[in-house]
Amino acid sequence: MGSCFLRIAGALIFFCSLALARPYVQQSNDLSTLRVDTSSASGRKIPQTFFGIFFEEINHAGAGGLWAELVSNRGFEAGTMDPWAVIGDASIVTMSPDNISPFERNKVALKLDVLCDVCPVSGVGIFNPGFWGMNIEQGKNYKLIFYVRAKSPANVTASLTDATGATILATASIMAAENWTRHKIKLQAGGASDTARLQLTANSKATLWFDQVSLMPVRTFKRHGFRKDLAKMLVSLKPAFIRFPGGCYVEGAILKNGFWWNNTVGPWEERPGHFGDVWNYWTDDGFGFLEFLLVNVPLFTSFPFQ
Ligand SMILES: *[C@@H]1O[C@H](CO)[C@@H](O)[C@H](O)[C@H]1NC(C)=O
Ligand SMILES: *[C@@H]1O[C@H](CO)[C@@H](O)[C@H](O)[C@H]1NC(C)=O
Ligand SMILES: *[C@@H]1O[C@H](CO)[C@@H](O)[C@H](O)[C@H]1NC(C)=O
Numbered sequence: 001m002g003s004c005f006l007r008i009a010g011a012l013i014f015f016c017s018l019a020l021a022r023p024y025v026q027q028s029n030d031l032s033t034l035r036v037d038t039s040s041a042s043g044r045k046i047p048q049t050f051f052g053i054f055f056e057e058i059n060h061a062g063a064g065g066l067w068a069e070l071v072s073n074r075g076f077e078a079g080t081m082d083p084w085a086v087i088g089d090a091s092i093v094t095m096s097p098d099n100i101s102p103f104e105r106n107k108v109a110l111k112l113d114v115l116c117d118v119c120p121v122s123g124v125g126i127f128n129p130g131f132w133g134m135n136i137e138q139g140k141n142y143k144l145i146f147y148v149r150a151k152s153p154a155n156v157t158a159s160l161t162d163a164t165g166a167t168i169l170a171t172a173s174i175m176a177a178e179n180w181t182r183h184k185i186k187l188q189a190g191g192a193s194d195t196a197r198l199q200l201t202a203n204s205k206a207t208l209w210f211d212q213v214s215l216m217p218v219r220t221f222k223r224h225g226f227r228k229d230l231a232k233m234l235v236s237l238k239p240a241f242i243r244f245p246g247g248c249y250v251e252g253a254i255l256k257n258g259f260w261w262n263n264t265v266g267p268w269e270e271r272p273g274h275f276g277d278v279w280n281y282w283t284d285d286g287f288g289f290l291e292f293l294l295v296n297v298p299l300f301t302s303f304p305f306q
Contacts, residue, residue, distance in 0.1 A: 052241035057249045058279045064131030067287035068227045070215040076108045077273045078282035088124030092116040101211045102180040105272040109211040114202045123201030133195030141218040144185045147211040150176035154206035163195040212269040224294040248278040264288025
């Protein structure tokens with residue numbers, strides 16, 4: 001529970017106990033009349049600038065919501081590999097965290113050991129189901145970016161599949177080199193699934209490291225990385241201001257876990273990300289302070305910050 005909630009709850013309990021503590025309640029026969037004048041003459045005009053929106057990174061409003069990133073825990077920095085999982089059993093594949101990333105402020109990469117000499121034809125490796133399954137739409141293009149290195153050059157296949165991995169919606173292969181290399185691949189979905197997953201697989205013995213794996217629709221709101229459908233709903237609210245990014249999320253239960261805007265700008269691969277300890281989930285801060293400013297440009301012509 002957030003510290004600011006506890007403070008509000010504490011204040012309420014204090015006032016309630018004051019009220020209860022009074023032993024004698026004076027009975028009064030005086031009658032009071034409260035008259036409310038609702039005529040428009042007595043009304044005060046409420047400025048339009050009072051109507052705005054309050055955005056908080058809560059219940060995945062940003063990560064897994066407005067922000068169009070489909071991979072959850074894309075930098076493997078969440079303190080767990082979750083929700084990444086292996087494809088293949090323990091006799092042929094293992095994954096583990098390894099502090100070998102090329103990025104200084106987020107050192108964890110995922111190490112994948114493929115142990116089979118001749119592997120199942122469908123490949124062995126890892127998959128990410130995104131936030132409760134990825135919504136992959138038929139005919140749409142998706143931009144996959146990831147960093148990979150290999151002990152010795154190895155063939156890596158990236159695929160979008162249904163929830164079980166049985167149906168392939170899109171696929172492409174690259175050769176992983178011995179140094180860290182950034183790969184950018186466009187995947188066009190040949191089918192649809194709203195519980196899809198991203199797979200990274202090999203089909204023979206290999207040791208591979210992955211880091212900063214991002215999958216996004218090519219088309220996002222004003223090309224700024226926001227989901228088009230949700231961003232359009234915000235625009236239609238015609239907000240006069242936006243409050244961001246919270247809420248208790250701003251300060252955290254402890255300040256270290258608050259939203260330090262300075263850590264949320266710059267190249268997305270190099271952002272450390274942080275654990276929001278009030279709402280209890282990790283964000284990679286892909287939707288950072290910079291992106292907040294970008295979503296504001298089309299939302300408002302002129303707006304006051306709050
Ligand atoms: C990599 O693997 C894929 C899938 O098995 C295959 O289609 C492709 O030809 C391979 N590429 C190389 C360079 O071996
Ligand atoms: C990785 O190695 C290849 C071939 O040896 C080279 O062309 C490439 O520039 C290197 N990339 C980096 C990031 O060092
Ligand atoms: C951001 O600010 C915090 C608090 O001052 C500091 O600990 C952190 O190192 C800063 N990050 C960067 C990238 O400067």
